Amino acid sequence: AVFLPSVSRADGVIWCRQLVEELDGIYSDLSAPMDVSVHAGIAQAAETGKADDLISAADEALRQAQMEEGSACHAADRDRPEHHDSxxxxxxxxxxxxxxxxxxxxxxxxxxxxxxxxxxxxxxxxxxxxxxxxxxxxxxxxxxxxxxxxxxxxxxxxxxxxxxxxxxxxxxxxxxxxxxxxxxxxxxxxxxxxxxxxxxxxxxxxxxxxxxxxxxxxxxxxxxxxxxxxxxxxxxxxxxxxxxxxxxxxxxxxxxxxxxxxxxxxxxxxxxxxxxxxxxxxxxxxxxxxxxxxxxxxxxxxxxxxxxxxxxxxxxxxxxxxxxx
Structure with a gap:
């Protein structure tokens, strides 16, 4: 888990995708000839939110990313105020x-x-x-x-x-x-x-x-x-x-x-x-x-x-x- 203070959602998504791409390149080289996928989920903290809610939102986004076969980063749904743990x-x-x-x-x-x-x-x-x-x-x-x-x-x-x-x-x-x-x-x-x-x-x-x-x-x-x-x-x-x-x-x-x-x-x-x-x-x-x-x-x-x-x-x-x- 990585916390990015004072970062907008849009910038966070860009950074996350760049990180996933870089990790994909590193692990693909190390694991050849096996295929590797790197998945990530990102969520933006709310002023009145709790740390557990933030982690739950990121976890939901991660599970959606894992539905992709290739490497992917998904952002938590902004239209849903409630997020839940596993x-x-x-x-x-x-x-x-x-x-x-x-x-x-x-x-x-x-x-x-x-x-x-x-x-x-x-x-x-x-x-x-x-x-x-x-x-x-x-x-x-x-x-x-x-x-x-x-x-x-x-x-x-x-x-x-x-x-x-x-x-x-x-x-x-x-x-x-x-x-x-x-x-x-x-x-x-x-x-x-x-x-x-x-x-x-x-x-x-x-x-x-x-x-x-x-x-x-x-x-x-x-x-x-x-x-x-x-x-x-x-x-x-x-x-x-x-x-x-x-x-x-x-x-x-x-x-x-x-x-x-x-x-x-x-x-x-x-x-x-x-x-x-x-x-x-x-x-x-x-x-x-x-x-x-x-x-x-x-x-x-x-x-x-x-x-x-x-x-x-x-x-x-x-x-x-x-x-x-």
């Missing part, structure tokens, strides 16, 4: 799951060809005494405690119920790393999808590229099981997992979802645009669709349409909304 998070998440204090949210994936909705990405939000908390904040903590299978199970059940009520709806659910690695969860997931009947073909399952990297055997079993049920599989956060493109030959994925770090400011970032063009060409040659997330501006969307992607998601195209069921 034990408090474990209790809060457990109680929310046990009491059903969760809500199902969706965000549309838009076809780049005709702006039609291809499907909706589903995710959860958690209700606490502080209000509703986004998945991007509490899911990294849930991963730390091995609780994502319970969350993914809840989202799956609600999603299948929604598909039964709305026959024209198509959904995509992204699984946590712990869920993918769990044999018990895998068997339960496949059993539920098998019992779902034709609805399961309107459900896509997302598996992060990090999960492919760390749990090759478990991912192989899961993907083959989903293939047998004709449930489409998406590789989530493609491009950051350190996995060679050749794994597409060994496992039958139906789509890739490019990590949003490649999308930000793509209208002025030639390297990222070239990367996306290359990935899209290779994927299409194998019959794999390419989606992107994090599209925030009209310029980004226009640049992406020129790359040849199949679909895009982001605040520019459609904000998340809570389901009515």
């Amino acid at each position: 034990e408090k998070w474990r209790v809060m998440i457990g109680e929310a799951i046990a009491r059903g204090q969760m809500s199902l949210w969706m965000q549309p994936m838009i076809s780049s060809g005709d702006d039609e909705v291809l499907f909706h990405q589903v995710f959860s939000r958690m209700k606490t005494a502080d209000g509703w908390i986004k998945a991007g904040i509490f899911v990294p903590m849930a991963e730390r405690f091995g609780m994502t299978p319970d969350i993914d199970r809840w989202v799956l059940e609600r999603s299948l119920a929604l598909l039964r009520l709305e026959p024209d709806t198509r959904l995509a659910l992204s699984l946590g790393m712990v869920s993918v690695a769990s044999e018990a969860f895998r068997k339960e997931l496949l059993e539920q999808l098998s019992a779902a009947g034709s609805e399961r073909r309107r459900m896509q399952i997302g598996i992060s590229e990090q999960a492919v990297h760390h749990h090759r055997a478990a991912v192989g079993l899961l993907v083959r099981g989903l293939n047998r049920l004709k449930v489409p599989v998406i590789v989530d956060r493609f491009g950051v997992g350190g996995v060679p493109f050749s794994y597409l030959k060994d496992l039958r994925f139906q789509a890739l979802r490019i990590d949003n770090s490649f999308v930000h400011d793509i209208d002025s970032h030639d390297d990222n645009r070239f990367y996306l063009e290359s990935v899209t060409t290779i994927a299409h040659s194998r019959g794999v669709r390419v989606y992107v997330t994090g599209v925030e501006t009209a310029r980004e969307y226009a640049a992406l349409q020129g790359v040849g992607i199949d679909g895009a998601m982001g605040y520019h195209l459609g904000r998340p909304f809570e389901t009515e069921h």
Whole structure:
């Protein structure tokens, strides 16, 4: 832990990222040929805050950074006045799951060809005494405690119920790393999808590229099981997992979802645009669709349409909304 007195949040983030980059270079040289990632979380002290609250905020930011496969520094959410230590998070998440204090949210994936909705990405939000908390904040903590299978199970059940009520709806659910690695969860997931009947073909399952990297055997079993049920599989956060493109030959994925770090400011970032063009060409040659997330501006969307992607998601195209069921 490092305390930086009289430093603004913006300057602190810049310093943190420079430190992470320098440490990444040092440890990468020392650990070769192994891969190394350095993660950091940073939080700004409040005049009336306590030291424990500051540490808790930085810890939450660190857990979000650890969701990145590569080295990264995340800053604590300034919109949340309350931050919690690890034990408090474990209790809060457990109680929310046990009491059903969760809500199902969706965000549309838009076809780049005709702006039609291809499907909706589903995710959860958690209700606490502080209000509703986004998945991007509490899911990294849930991963730390091995609780994502319970969350993914809840989202799956609600999603299948929604598909039964709305026959024209198509959904995509992204699984946590712990869920993918769990044999018990895998068997339960496949059993539920098998019992779902034709609805399961309107459900896509997302598996992060990090999960492919760390749990090759478990991912192989899961993907083959989903293939047998004709449930489409998406590789989530493609491009950051350190996995060679050749794994597409060994496992039958139906789509890739490019990590949003490649999308930000793509209208002025030639390297990222070239990367996306290359990935899209290779994927299409194998019959794999390419989606992107994090599209925030009209310029980004226009640049992406020129790359040849199949679909895009982001605040520019459609904000998340809570389901009515």
